[in-house]
Amino acid sequence: MSKREGTRTGRRPGESGTRDAIADAARRRFAEVGYERATIRAIAGDAAVDPALVLHFFGSKQELFASVMALPFEPEKIMEEILAGPRSQIGLRVARFAVTTLEQPDAQRVLTGILRAAASEPEAARVVRERLAEQIIGAITEGLGVPDARLRASLVSSQTVGLVMARYIIRVEPLASLDAEMLIAALGPNLQRYLTGSLD
Amino acid sequence: MSKREGTRTGRRPGESGTRDAIADAARRRFAEVGYERATIRAIAGDAAVDPALVLHFFGSKQELFASVMALPFEPEKIMEEILAGPRSQIGLRVARFAVTTLEQPDAQRVLTGILRAAASEPEAARVVRERLAEQIIGAITEGLGVPDARLRASLVSSQTVGLVMARYIIRVEPLASLDAEMLIAALGPNLQRYLTGSLD
Numbered sequence: 001m002s003k004r005e006g007t008r009t010g011r012r013p014g015e016s017g018t019r020d021a022i023a024d025a026a027r028r029r030f031a032e033v034g035y036e037r038a039t040i041r042a043i044a045g046d047a048a049v050d051p052a053l054v055l056h057f058f059g060s061k062q063e064l065f066a067s068v069m070a071l072p073f074e075p076e077k078i079m080e081e082i083l084a085g086p087r088s089q090i091g092l093r094v095a096r097f098a099v100t101t102l103e104q105p106d107a108q109r110v111l112t113g114i115l116r117a118a119a120s121e122p123e124a125a126r127v128v129r130e131r132l133a134e135q136i137i138g139a140i141t142e143g144l145g146v147p148d149a150r151l152r153a154s155l156v157s158s159q160t161v162g163l164v165m166a167r168y169i170i171r172v173e174p175l176a177s178l179d180a181e182m183l184i185a186a187l188g189p190n191l192q193r194y195l196t197g198s199l200d
Numbered sequence: 201m202s203k204r205e206g207t208r209t210g211r212r213p214g215e216s217g218t219r220d221a222i223a224d225a226a227r228r229r230f231a232e233v234g235y236e237r238a239t240i241r242a243i244a245g246d247a248a249v250d251p252a253l254v255l256h257f258f259g260s261k262q263e264l265f266a267s268v269m270a271l272p273f274e275p276e277k278i279m280e281e282i283l284a285g286p287r288s289q290i291g292l293r294v295a296r297f298a299v300t301t302l303e304q305p306d307a308q309r310v311l312t313g314i315l316r317a318a319a320s321e322p323e324a325a326r327v328v329r330e331r332l333a334e335q336i337i338g339a340i341t342e343g344l345g346v347p348d349a350r351l352r353a354s355l356v357s358s359q360t361v362g363l364v365m366a367r368y369i370i371r372v373e374p375l376a377s378l379d380a381e382m383l384i385a386a387l388g389p390n391l392q393r394y395l396t397g398s399l400d
Binding site for chain 2: 034037115116118119120125128129133137150151154155157158159160161162163165166167169170171172173174175178182185186189190193194197199200
């Protein structure tokens, strides 16, 4: 979002508020009804603006989705912090970051919304793969700096995506109500192996 | 499906074919458009039958979903086979079963369809949690026979559900095109820890 905002200069007062209202409406619609059924018309209605204004601000439905479904954290900044500690405990730090982020209601809503959309529509899956997954996997890959870092990062993504699905979307018990600290302890060593262990 | 079929005796010839046609149509619709948009009317149309006949055979949309989205394997039977080998290699055998099953196009279509539906509609998520996840987690829990077996089984589910999402639905690379044997080797020790290792 910041990139787009950065290119908009000299806008009228109130424009930013309208844009935010559209983004909020879109975020709710995408999370609640999925990508395809979240129409530009319905999002415009929720934000009480003309549908043309949605397209004026965001260009297309796909751009709107990619923009409002931005990750609720900055992968490169997070990886910097995670890499600052001992490499032997990196799995635990990734687990702690993932679980504490997901336990925050706003971040949880965005992240479950991203996966709901990706699961329901191939077009949304492509946006998630090319933009959001790529940001996270790119940051982990660069941070690890080993030849098979990208494979390791994609294995980490399989565990964290599965955590979101099983704990927060399908709500499989007892995982769904497991204490956050116990969950971090359970996940940590498995993420550690994906990040630094032998994979064969 | 077999349980329901077993209770139907003395049915007319042709009834089974009609029921199968409805089930096939429902399976395709649920997988392609998700739970909510797969209407009884649309499914009946695909199967060229009256919507009332869909309800005659399956009772309700929820029953229809639970019936056609049956797991493409029998969890108790599979766990029996998996438990027959050495406990120290059980993670590798679970990984091998999961990956080889998911590499079969029919099973992959059913399993991705189940997760697509669960992600898109809370009602479908409930059916998946209460029936399908329960079957798998119940079989693993009983098979393991340790006090925290259910937690271990739900952790295994988080990794396997995440595998389906990341490799087959979002298609994150290089995981999406990773050789099956390499994938089994990568997953095995992590599933082993969830099943038999220390979780804290």
